[in-house]
Amino acid sequence: MARARDEHARFARPSKRGSRPRTKQRPEHADAVTGQVVGVDRGRYQLVVDDGSPHERTVVAMKARELTRTRVVVGDRVDVVGDTTGDAGTLGRIVRIQERTSVLRRTADDTDPYERIVVANADQLVVVTALAQPEPRTGMIDRCVVAAYDARMDVLLCLTKADLAPADDLRALYEPIGVDVVVTRSDDPASVETVRERLLGRSSVLVGHSGVGKSTLINALVPEARRATGIVNDVTGRGRHTSTSAVALRLPVGPAADDTEHDGWVIDTPGVRSFGLAHVETAHLLAAFEDLGAVAAACPRGCTHLADSPDCALDDWVDDAPDDDARAARSARLASFRRLLTARSASD
Ligand SMILES: Nc1nc2c(ncn2[C@@H]2O[C@H](COP(=O)(O)OP(=O)(O)OP(=O)(O)O)[C@@H](O)[C@H]2O)c(=O)[nH]1
Numbered sequence: 001m002a003r004a005r006d007e008h009a010r011f012a013r014p015s016k017r018g019s020r021p022r023t024k025q026r027p028e029h030a031d032a033v034t035g036q037v038v039g040v041d042r043g044r045y046q047l048v049v050d051d052g053s054p055h056e057r058t059v060v061a062m063k064a065r066e067l068t069r070t071r072v073v074v075g076d077r078v079d080v081v082g083d084t085t086g087d088a089g090t091l092g093r094i095v096r097i098q099e100r101t102s103v104l105r106r107t108a109d110d111t112d113p114y115e116r117i118v119v120a121n122a123d124q125l126v127v128v129t130a131l132a133q134p135e136p137r138t139g140m141i142d143r144c145v146v147a148a149y150d151a152r153m154d155v156l157l158c159l160t161k162a163d164l165a166p167a168d169d170l171r172a173l174y175e176p177i178g179v180d181v182v183v184t185r186s187d188d189p190a191s192v193e194t195v196r197e198r199l200l201g202r203s204s205v206l207v208g209h210s211g212v213g214k215s216t217l218i219n220a221l222v223p224e225a226r227r228a229t230g231i232v233n234d235v236t237g238r239g240r241h242t243s244t245s246a247v248a249l250r251l252p253v254g255p256a257a258d259d260t261e262h263d264g265w266v267i268d269t270p271g272v273r274s275f276g277l278a279h280v281e282t283a284h285l286l287a288a289f290e291d292l293g294a295v296a297a298a299c300p301r302g303c304t305h306l307a308d309s310p311d312c313a314l315d316d317w318v319d320d321a322p323d324d325d326a327r328a329a330r331s332a333r334l335a336s337f338r339r340l341l342t343a344r345s346a347s348d
């Protein structure tokens with residue numbers, strides 16, 4: 001029984017001590033503790049163990065040999081054995097990755113030939129876009145929305161620099177497709193609190209192009225962010241965090257600097273500037289548009305649902321609307337869906 005449950009044991013190397021099954025010697029790593037990955041730096045994983053308890057601590061760990069080819073990312077919940085005290089200089093060993101509730105991916109692109117999982121177990125993607133300087137690019141936002149919906153995550157569009165330009169047009173474009181919109185300006189702390197409200201209790205991944213004000217926002221939300229991203233690795237002794245991988249920060253419940261209570265995670269992704277989306281399946285995107293999904297069930301086999309697809313049931317659905325208002329609404333909804341469908345294959 002233990003053997004069936006202990007997945008990774010099947011891949012373990014034979015024991016030097018003979019043919020006794022490894023599972024009998026170390027049943028399921030019964031001594032393992034569970035941690036959440038909050039940072040990755042050159043093969044060393046930073047984990048928070050016993051989150052929220054008086055024993056909460058940061059443990060540095062590496063992957064067990066049998067997980068060498070398995071990717072462990074920020075947000076993963078993992079089982080760790082070995083030294084899990086979190087004392088300086090100690091190193092634990094990750095032996096298992098727990099089942100993921102969500103997986104945010106991006107496809108290989110020009111700068112990176114591999115499909116990558118960016119973050120695991122997040123439930124919200126926050127697309128940070130400046131209203132000006134730099135100019136907003138709807139193509140980029142669309143691609144983020146597709147990536148999020150593919151991962152079954154919600155999308156929050158955070159429009160920054162509201163002191164420079166109005167937000168009305170972008171709001172009108174995105175709210176109808178289920179995207180929650182918040183507007184901020186760095187000289188208005190109350191606007192940052194409207195963002196915090198939407199992040200509390202959740203695990204949110206922030207993405208955005210350089211210069212949009214993402215760091216400004218994160219520092220306002222998480223005053224200790226700079227310190228947290230600059231963790232010096234106890235084991236390697238190497239310097240500050242210079243890698244471009246994601247970092248998870250605890251979200252304080254309020255703006256006060258001495259607020260020690262936290263609720264939720266803010267995950268910064270310095271390395272992610274855009275999403276390659278070749279891996280996204282139309283069916284997943286359709287699932288994010290429930291009304292359209294039901295209609296598309298009547299489409300011909302292999303229907304792409306694009307504007308040029310013959311006999312697409314979505315076109316009939318628009319034509320069959322009971323009145324002009326409904327027709328306009330359905331038409332707009334279909335246009336949004338098709339825009340996202342097209343964004344999948346467009347380059348940013
Ligand atoms: N006018 C205005 N400027 C802002 C606002 N928020 C941030 N900025 C400025 O925009 C510039 C870029 O802000 P950052 O927070 O560094 O942007 P970022 O998205 O983190 O960019 P990278 O650090 O390159 O990834 C800085 O000069 C900020 O002071 C805002 O609400 N209004």
Ligand SMILES: [Zn+2]
Nearest residue numbers: 299303305312
């Ligand atoms: Zn169709």
